[in-house]
Amino acid sequence: MQADALTAVAGRVGATRMAVALAWLLQRSSNVLLIPGTSSVAHLRENIVDAGVLLSERDVTELDGIVG
Numbered sequence: 001m002q003a004d005a006l007t008a009v010a011g012r013v014g015a016t017r018m019a020v021a022l023a024w025l026l027q028r029s030s031n032v033l034l035i036p037g038t039s040s041v042a043h044l045r046e047n048i049v050d051a052g053v054l055l056s057e058r059d060v061t062e063l064d065g066i067v068g
Contacts, residue, residue, distance in 0.1 A: 005066055009059045019050035024063045027055055 006017040013020065025032055038044040055063070 005062055009055065009062060013053060013055065013059065015050070015053045019046075019053045020055070020059075020063070022047065022050045023053035023055050024060060026051060027060055028064070 003017070006020055009024075010017045010020045015023070038047060
């Protein structure tokens with residue numbers, strides 16, 4: 001279920017599942033602070049780009065169903 005929802009939203013927005021997961025958590029609450037781990041400068045750059053993914057209300061609602 002979780003992978004299916006992430007995959008579906010990622011396909012719609014043209015992003016990776018990890019990008020969608022990060023964007024969802026950032027959009028879910030204004031008091032959430034994400035500190036994604038990184039093992040390289042390239043990975044850090046990916047995280048920065050991922051944080052720019054914007055999800056629609058439909059996408060957020062679908063992903064919110066994961067945590068029910």
